[in-house]
Amino acid sequence: MFSIKQLVFKDIITVNKLEIKSGKIYCLFGESGSGKSTLLKMFNSMLTPDQGIIAYKDQSITDVDPVQLRREVVMLGQDPVVFDGTVRDNLLIGLQFADKADVEDQVLIDLLKDLHLKKDLDKEADKLSGGEQQRLAVGRVLLMNAEVYLMDEPTSALDEETETAVMDLFTKKIRDAGKTAIMVTHSKEVAEKYSDEIIYMNDIVTNEGALS
Amino acid sequence: MNEMLEITIWQLVTAYIFIVILLAIVRWRKIPREKEIIIATLRMTIQLVLVGYVLMFIFENEKMIYSIIVIIIMETFAVYNIYKRTKQTLSSELKKIIAISMVSGTLFAFLYFDFIVVQFSPWYDPRYFIPIAGMLIGNSMTGITLGVSSLVEGFSSRKKEVEAALMLGAPPNKASQGIVNHAFDSAILPTINSMVGMGIVFLPGMMTGVILSGAGPMDAIKYQIAIMLGITGSVSLSVILFLYFGYKTFFNKHAQLKL
Ligand SMILES: Nc1ncnc2c1ncn2[C@@H]1O[C@H](COP(=O)(O)OP(=O)(O)O)[C@@H](O)[C@H]1O
Ligand SMILES: [Mg+2]
Numbered sequence: 001m002f003s004i005k006q007l008v009f010k011d012i013i014t015v016n017k018l019e020i021k022s023g024k025i026y027c028l029f030g031e032s033g034s035g036k037s038t039l040l041k042m043f044n045s046m047l048t049p050d051q052g053i054i055a056y057k058d059q060s061i062t063d064v065d066p067v068q069l070r071r072e073v074v075m076l077g078q079d080p081v082v083f084d085g086t087v088r089d090n091l092l093i094g095l096q097f098a099d100k101a102d103v104e105d106q107v108l109i110d111l112l113k114d115l116h117l118k119k120d121l122d123k124e125a126d127k128l129s130g131g132e133q134q135r136l137a138v139g140r141v142l143l144m145n146a147e148v149y150l151m152d153e154p155t156s157a158l159d160e161e162t163e164t165a166v167m168d169l170f171t172k173k174i175r176d177a178g179k180t181a182i183m184v185t186h187s188k189e190v191a192e193k194y195s196d197e198i199i200y201m202n203d204i205v206t207n208e209g210a211l212s
Numbered sequence: 213m214n215e216m217l218e219i220t221i222w223q224l225v226t227a228y229i230f231i232v233i234l235l236a237i238v239r240w241r242k243i244p245r246e247k248e249i250i251i252a253t254l255r256m257t258i259q260l261v262l263v264g265y266v267l268m269f270i271f272e273n274e275k276m277i278y279s280i281i282v283i284i285i286m287e288t289f290a291v292y293n294i295y296k297r298t299k300q301t302l303s304s305e306l307k308k309i310i311a312i313s314m315v316s317g318t319l320f321a322f323l324y325f326d327f328i329v330v331q332f333s334p335w336y337d338p339r340y341f342i343p344i345a346g347m348l349i350g351n352s353m354t355g356i357t358l359g360v361s362s363l364v365e366g367f368s369s370r371k372k373e374v375e376a377a378l379m380l381g382a383p384p385n386k387a388s389q390g391i392v393n394h395a396f397d398s399a400i401l402p403t404i405n406s407m408v409g410m411g412i413v414f415l416p417g418m419m420t421g422v423i424l425s426g427a428g429p430m431d432a433i434k435y436q437i438a439i440m441l442g443i444t445g446s447v448s449l450s451v452i453l454f455l456y457f458g459y460k461t462f463f464n465k466h467a468q469l470k471l
Contacts, residue, residue, distance in 0.1 A: 046379060048466050066467040071381035081376035084390070097382030137376075144380065 001148065001180050002043060007052035012038050015052075015204050025171060026182045027191035030201025036184040037078050039201075040150050043182060044073040071098045074146035078153050078184075080137035082128070087112070087136060088121040094140045103143065111139050114169045116162050131157045138166060142173060149174060151183035155190070167194050216424050228253070270338045279336035283322075283345050287315050290353040297357050300364040305461040310356060310454060317450025318345075318352045325442040343421075347439060348446040351403060355447040356454050359399035363455065366391030367462050367469070374469055384463040392455050399451040403444050410440060 002020035007013070013035035020026060020043075028036045041047040042054055045066040054061045056069065074094075083093050091108050095101065108121055115135040119128065125136060134157045141149065154170070155163040171194045174181050182199075185191050191198050231253050238245045270278045291311045295302065302310070322345050326332050332340040367374065370391055377387035385392075410416065411433075422432035464470050 044379065045466050046375070046468060048468070062466070067381060067383045070379060074381060075379035077372070077376055077379055079372055081372050083373060083376075093377075094380040097377050097380045097386055141380070150379075 001057065003053075003055045003058075004042075005053045005055075007042065007049045007054065009035075009038060009042070009047065009049045013205050015039065018199070018204050020180065020182060022180050023178050024180060024196040025174060025194060026180075027195035027198045028182060028184045028201065029188070029191050029198050030205075032186075034201040035205060036201060037152050040075070040152055040182065040184055043148070043150055044070045044075050046070075046075065071100075071144075072146055073148040073150060074098075074141055074144045075150040076137055076141045076152060076154055078156075080130075080134040080157070082125045082133050082136065085125060086121060087119050087123050087125050087128075090125040090136050091121075091140050091143060094144050098144065100144070107143075108139075111142065114165075115139050116165045131159070131162065134158060135162070135166060138170065142170065145177075147179060149179065149181040149183075151181065153184050153186065156186065163190070216426060267338070267342070270342070274334075274336075274338060276334075276336040279338050279341045282338070282342050283349075286346060286349050287318070290314060290318075290349050294353055294357050294360060298360050298364070300361065300368075302360070302364070303461055306360075306364075306458055309457045309461065310360060313450050313453035313457065314349075314352060314356055317453050318349050318446050321352075321442060321446035321449055322348050324445070325438070329438055329442065344439065344442070348443055351443045352446045352450040354402060355399040355451045358402070359395045359451045359454055360458075362395035362398045363391060363458055366394060371469060378467060378469070384460065384467050388459045388462070392459050396451060396455055399455075400444075400447055403447045407440055407444065410436070416440075 001022040002018075004015050004018040006017075007015040028040065030036050038047065042049060042061075043056075045061055045064070048062065056064060056073070061069065083090055085093075088105070088108060091111070092102050095103070105121060112119060112121075115138065117132055117135045117139070119132065125133070128136060134154070138151075138154050141151070149170075151170070155166055158166060167190060171181075183195075231249065234249060235246060237243075238249065270282065291314050294310055294314065295307060325344065325348070326335055326341070330340065330344075335341075367388070374387045374391070378384070406416075416436060416439075419432045419436040422435055423429060462470055
């Protein structure tokens with residue numbers, strides 16, 4: 001699905017080689033500041049490497065229209081974002097951004113329940129707590145029906161029990177639909193429990209200058 | 213028609229008592245503004261006297277080229293003033309768009325006003341051309357200044373929101389829609405407010421001028437309505453042009469936010 005060769009971005013990361021296969025769940029694992037978020041943003045053209053190639057379905061990412069690419073390779077950023085409006089508005093806004101059709105309220109209600117978020121659809125979203133906002137942001141992404149999901153620490157603000165519920169739901173949805181996911185996590189347990197393959201930043205990131 | 217009352221130099225001097233009062237107040241309250249007040253008063257006086265001489269010359273030598281030179285100076289000053297009044301640093305791309313939208317928006321509205329609404333004769337008659345161009349340009353300048361600040365501020369304070377939208381597959385125009393709409397709103401709000409208060413809260417300068425020069429109130433009001441509509445058109449047009457092209461300068465060719 002993705003193939004990275006000799007990628008360099010500023011002096012932040014250098015990746016010699018990395019393959020991402022379709023239909024699998026990957027975890028990016030590494031210490032804080034090791035460039036996980038930076039690398040993740042390369043997969044959907046939120047950042048463009050200074051050197052090297054990222055191919056998506058055998059085509060260089062720079063040749064793909066970035067907006068179309070992001071509709072297939074959807075991303076949840078590290079800091080959950082809440083938009084103006086209600087919980088419903090916040091769930092649907094991703095579909096509207098991507099010109100996709102809205103879904104029924106019942107779908108949203110079921111989704112909230114799966115995320116352990118017992119909130120009314122008409123509640124103002126900025127009234128939610130940090131952890132609730134994070135689940136709202138996860139829900140918004142899960143509605144997108146994408147090919148690839150890039151999730152940057154999707155459960156960082158959640159307690160263990162809620163984290164398990166969210167990860168169970170998310171990985172089940174992805175596996176059932178045969179989609180691909182690359183997620184960043186701090187937790188070794190989460191990485192081992194939910195992913196098919198762990199990508200250690202230490203292994204793929206060569207030291208500065210190692211390429212030349 | 214009755215002629216306008218003459219003010220003698222000495223009567224005018226007595227009006228400066230208002231500044232003296234203001235100076236006394238700030239000195240009493242120990243507000244450190246004396247220097248600015250004196251400078252502002254001096255500048256106002258000197259600038260108006262100079263403009264008076266320039267206008268006198270232009271009105272006496274009614275020539276197309278003079279009207280055109282004046283409008284070019286006004287546009288240049290307005291654009292420069294927008295750059296100066298915006299506190300944030302502006303990219304050169306954005307500056308170019310400010311200049312283009314300012315000039316084309318005001319010129320389009322002004323020429324429509326000149327040739328279709330009022331039909332000055334000749335079209336460059338400086339008695340109409342200069343003050344009306346000045347009003348349209350001045351108001352558009354204020355509008356774009358507000359729009360620029362709001363746009364730049366919006367992109368910096370709502371950066372995370374724009375990025376989140378992009379990550380979900382939003383094209384740049386959708387990702388920045390909230391910021392752009394807010395900027396448009398804050399840019400045209402003063403114009404809308406001044407229409408609401410028109411005639412009740414204040415008699416605008418244009419009308420005051422027409423009445424003082426001896427025309428009947430109804431004539432003055434017709435002018436005022438026309439000019440207010442012209443101002444609204446000019447402000448909205450220049451602000452829309454600015455925002456429509458301006459937001460794009462915040463994105464690069466990969467639809468990423470420039471930092
Ligand atoms: N926009 C940026 N410009 C320059 N340096 C950055 C930028 N974003 C992040 N960095 C730096 O890049 C490194 C990796 O950051 P990041 O990808 O966020 O790491 P992680 O997600 O693994 O914690 C950090 O040292 C960070 O300070
Ligand atoms: Mg990170």
